[in-house]
Amino acid sequence: MTNNYLSIRLKKSWNKLIVAIPFLLSFNAMFAQNTTIIIKNGEYWYGGAVNEAHTMPFKDGYTFDLFANTGTNQASPLLLSTKGRYIWSDEPFKFTINGNQLIISDDSQALDIDSTGRDLKDAFSNASKKHFTTKDKLPDTLLFSRPQYNTWIELVYNQNQTDILKYANDIVANGFPTGVLMIDDNWADYYGRFDFRKDRFSNATAMVDSLHKMGFKVMLWISPFVSPDTEVYRELLAKKLLLYSADQKEKNNWDKAVNPAIISWWNGYSAVLDFTNPQAKAWFKSRLDHMVSTYHLDGFKFDAGDADFYPRDAISFKKATPNDHSRLWGEIGLDYPLNEYRAMWKMAGQPLVQRLRDKQHTWADLQKLIPHITVAGLLGYNFTCPDMIGGGEYGSFIGRDKLDEELVVRSAQCSALMPMMQFSVAPWRVLSKDNQALVKQAVIIRAKHTAYIMQLAKQSATTGQPIVRSMEYQFPAQGYAEVKSQFMLGDKLLVAPALDKNRVKTIYLPKGKWRDDRGKTIKGPTKIAQDVPLNRLPVFELVSK
Structure with a gap:
């Protein structure tokens, strides 16, 4: 020894x-x-x-x-x-x-x-x-180079052709750049059915074609769930492509299992596909490819798939833990460069887009974005999007006559120099003209640094190094282990967005010569208090070490 x-x-x-x-x-x-x-x-x-x-x-x-x-x-x-x-x-x-x-x-x-x-x-x-070595592959680069737009907060479960097209037209009319547009949940008759519901989409193919002409790529929300007692459910049950409950006459015997597992999730109770079975994966992929070829879609938002939803004692084609089932859900996205996940297990280093979970429309949740996205990088999930600007947890919007406009502006600024930024609540609907202009200013700041963000994304796909980094990661052993209010974009830019209503922000500058967004040069290491009016996103460039 x-x-x-x-x-x-x-x-x-x-x-x-x-x-x-x-x-x-x-x-x-x-x-x-x-x-x-x-x-x-x-x-x-x-x-x-x-x-x-x-x-x-x-x-x-x-x-x-x-x-x-x-x-x-x-x-x-x-x-x-x-x-x-x-x-x-x-x-x-x-x-x-x-x-x-x-x-x-x-x-x-x-x-x-x-x-x-x-x-x-x-x-x-x-x-x-x-x-978790990297695969030297990137997701669709439009996810990095332009803002993303998700129909969730504006439409919630009323996804429909008329309002989706209106949302897209309003994006352009209000001077925001086109990018990826995500159609969220409740576009189908039921879960497991892969066609647009006719009562809300008169011609979904024409809708997607129109969005393409406007300059958008289009993603569609999907999940691994199947609504019970439906035509598709009965087909999948007959083919043994669903996960089975442990409540069987013969325990742990897949060959003789007959009772499917019925999963409780946020939209009720559903059966779930068993992706340990190659035939289930092939069936699901055939339906996704059908959606691409029939409706001209560009990719998918893969929601759910949390290990939490899979029963610990479920019977599957091959023995698997709940965590294994979550990982198998992640593998499906590898066939679609335009992808997004909200739950993931052990798929670091892969060309999969991760989104931070839905945040409430609160300052407390805004303050979670930086620690969450930097730890995502530490776990190897580098292609990560913060949650929707202003918050994506729709329950926190219910009953509000008016949103906190300052919070929406600060949220946009916080997201601006992260790997991606995603809108859902429409700034033109909830903000004054002045505050809408400040959100657009955050988009302009992002455009200024897009080439650098793309450079970092490409490097990350090769080296595995995080795009967004905590202060402790980039400047070890200098006393920054608990600093959660600022982050490094690569090794050059220190970003310190305001995360509360206090217009004075404490900023930590490590050793070196720094130039801030107003042209002022500051020598580190130092801790400074700077005025951060609502029209400012503090950004510091490391000029020399």
Whole structure:
């Protein structure tokens, strides 16, 4: 046994105490119920679930179980530290912070605990090279180069041809650039039926053709669910392409299973396709291709697919955990460069677009965008879109006579220099002319930096490095581990949007010479308080180190 390698294997009923040593290369803990890692002085940990990122770095008492739980957003069996360590497992696990201990439990597979790095960037680089190498492919670049528009907040469940075309025409009429337009939920007669409903779409092909002529590419919302007691449901049940309930006469016997699993989700109760069965995947893809060829669609918004929705004891064609089912849902999008996901498991490094989960129309949720999108990058989900500008959780819009216009403006500014920006609520409907002009100004700021964003996206597809980075990632060991109010776009631009109604913002500038968006040069390291009127998005360029 050398000084830089330690491997301990204990029986399943034992507990293990791991004391990290400086040059530990790797640690494989197999058949262990609990694994305890001693947290070093000044060491901070991140990872697991993107939607928990505002709680990171993890504090004493924090716990999260990744099994059957992606946190309603992206997740990965990966934890990373500011001291260059990472923890990876091929399967979900539970982790808890207890004082100076990080306890991993319920791990059914070998843990890879690597301590060869020096900082957070090293931890990410080492983990990505070993466990989720990039594929050198990008999603459709229109998702980066132009704003996106989603019909959800304006139409909710009343998706229809007339209002979709009106929304698109209003985008152009109000001076916003065309880009990707997403048609959201309730365009079909029921889930599992892949044709536009005739009562709301008189000629869906002509609608999509019109949108193309206007300069849009068109995506369509889909899910893996199938409405029970419908024609398609009966067809799929007869072909054994659905997931089965554990409530069967013969337990765990797929051949003799007859009772489908009925899943409870936000739109009621549905059966769900079993993508461990190649025939189910082939059937689903044939329906998507039918939508492309018949209605001239360009891609799909793949919603749901959360591990949380899949029963832990469901019977499938091939044995699979809820997390496996979520990953298989992610694999389908690889056939469509124009894609978007809101839930994901262990698909880092792939050319898949991820969106942060629906945020409420509140300042508290706006403040979650930066930590969430930077942790998404740490987990290898680099092609990530913040939530819809102003918020995408439609329940927070119900009963409001008037939106907080300042919040909508600040939301647009916060999104402007992230990898993508997506509108849903129509600025021209909810904002004054002056505030609408400020939102358009945020779009113009993005256009100014689009070439740099595209450069970073291409580099990310090759190197795996995040497009958007936390301060600790880019400037390790300088005291920025808990800074969540600003981010780095690549290694050149520091973006510090206002995230509350306070017009004075505290900004942290690391070592180097910085030039702000007003032309002022500032020497770092320093902490400054700057005036941020509603018409300003603070951006600092690193002129020299």
